[in-house]
Amino acid sequence: MGFVGDTLGGIDGIQWYYIVGIVIFVGLFIGVAIYTYTIPKKDLNKFKSSIFEKEELNKQK
Secondary structure (H helix, E strand, C coil): CCHHHHHHHCCCCCHHHHHHHHHHHHHHHHHHHHHHHCCCHHHHHHHHHHHCCHHHHHHHC
16 A cells, blocks of 8 residues: 555554444444335335325326
């Protein structure tokens, strides 16, 4: 990584920032995925109908 690797390489304990960053990212990703898969179908239909107008919904059926 050149300049960045050389500059950050001299700092003691810098590897913990990489580990913490990856753990936060993976944790948020898993949390959002679980939340998305557990949304009730009733709520998803409500979200869908709030985006489209009734005429557009009737055309799709």
